[in-house]
Each structure stands twice: as C-alpha cells, then as structure tokens.
Amino acid sequence: MKTIVRVEKLAKAFRGPTGKVNALDDISFTVDAGQLTVVQGPSGCGKTTLLLAIGGLLEPDSGRVFVDGQEMHSLSADARARFRADNIGFVFQQFHLVPYLSVRENVLTAALGRIAEPEPAAKGTNELLARFGLQERARHLPAELSTGERQRTALARALLNRPKVLLADEPTGNLDPENAEKVWDCLRSFASDGGSVLVVTHDPTPARKCQQVLRLDQGRLIACA
Numbered sequence: 001m002k003t004i005v006r007v008e009k010l011a012k013a014f015r016g017p018t019g020k021v022n023a024l025d026d027i028s029f030t031v032d033a034g035q036l037t038v039v040q041g042p043s044g045c046g047k048t049t050l051l052l053a054i055g056g057l058l059e060p061d062s063g064r065v066f067v068d069g070q071e072m073h074s075l076s077a078d079a080r081a082r083f084r085a086d087n088i089g090f091v092f093q094q095f096h097l098v099p100y101l102s103v104r105e106n107v108l109t110a111a112l113g114r115i116a117e118p119e120p121a122a123k124g125t126n127e128l129l130a131r132f133g134l135q136e137r138a139r140h141l142p143a144e145l146s147t148g149e150r151q152r153t154a155l156a157r158a159l160l161n162r163p164k165v166l167l168a169d170e171p172t173g174n175l176d177p178e179n180a181e182k183v184w185d186c187l188r189s190f191a192s193d194g195g196s197v198l199v200v201t202h203d204p205t206p207a208r209k210c211q212q213v214l215r216l217d218q219g220r221l222i223a224c225a
C-alpha cells in the first residue's frame, strides 16, 4: 500500500513556567492509504501536538512530515493552508466551529474557495448531516447544540472535501456508545475507500478496531502493534 503520511524524527518542546516539556520526542511512523491508525495515550502525552504538527498547524523543532509526498513544513504558510484544504480533513479537539454560522454553513465552509459548482458541496453536506443524525439541527448555531452534536458537525466538516487524510483529535470523546460506534463505522469506511485516518485518543477501547495502534507516553512512542 502507498504511504500517505510519513513522520520522521519529529520533535517539539514547550517552555512553560515549570521548565521544558518534551511534547514530542523523536517520533517516526507511517500511515498507508486505506489504513486506520490510532495513537493512544494519557492526557498530556502529546497527542494534540502530534496531530497539529502533522496537519501543518504547528511548527516542530525538528523532524519532517510528508503528506502524499509533500513535505508540509517546507511550504509557505499560504501554500500549506491551500495544501491542507485540498488534502487534509482535521477534527479539532475543541471543534473550532464558527459560532455565528449554522451547522449546515459550518460544514459548507470546508468547500469555500474550492468548488466552483456549489451543488456537490450542498449535496455532500446533506448526506453528511443525515449520516450523523444532524438534519434536525442543520439550522442551529453551535451554541444551540450539545457537545456531541458539535463533535459530529466538526467531523462532517472534515469529511466534506473527501480528503486524502483525516486527522481526528478525540473524535468520539463526547459521544454516547451508539454515536461513537457510528463515528468509528464512518472512519473505517473512509479508510476502506482508500483514505488514511489518524485518530488520537486517550481511550484504549478503539485500539481493537484499527489496523495500526501506536502508544504515546510523555512524547515518545513506546510500542507499535
């Protein structure tokens, strides 16, 4: 299988009031096309930092990230943002929905500037809202949603452009078992259609459901399965 995400010797340290925190320490791994990978580890181990660095949203101190052969951090900020819009879907741990846009409009923002014809984006949005049980909430603002509904909206937005890579930060963190299972089904089918999925989570349960499980502890990968 073709390698889509390649992470090489990634390192990132933060300097805080209590000294240096090695959030990422010499991390290397790959994710192939069609592969669902989970990085699992406790709170504070570096999961969000890793995902942000892979998505090109955080500059690492050293190391390289390739997405479909493109070295992310060698691109200018503008080129990186364009590359991300075309190739990467990102589900943020804090969702980052636009507060003054409805659920439908939030999902549609993924298509801004990308699709000349608005029809496919509108159709895709309707399909995703139906898939995640959000039709009844399509006109709600984020503040008028439950946390789990916000999470599902963020996932729908990340999927709209059918990205090559989906990066998801605790995508089931606020969901009941039934909705969590729907999200895992969706991630699995995204991968079996040829996409690459990288999920980071503190929850050890989903590990059984994926092709590759990596364990992160204090910024280091400690085991691969």
Ligand SMILES: Nc1ncnc2c1ncn2[C@@H]1O[C@H](COP(=O)(O)OP(=O)(O)OP(=O)(O)O)[C@@H](O)[C@H]1O
Residues within 6 Å of the ligand: 014, 015, 016, 021, 022, 023, 041, 042, 043, 044, 045, 046, 047, 048, 049, 050, 093, 202
């Ligand atoms: N901007 C920052 N400045 C200083 N320290 C930071 C910063 N961002 C993260 N850290 C530290 O880096 C470490 C890793 O943080 P990160 O957010 O990646 O953890 P996480 O595994 O995603 O945790 P959680 O499961 O709670 O979301 C933590 O110890 C955190 O305190």
Ligand SMILES: [Mg+2]
Residues within 6 Å of the ligand: 047, 048, 049, 093, 169
């Ligand atoms: Mg996190």
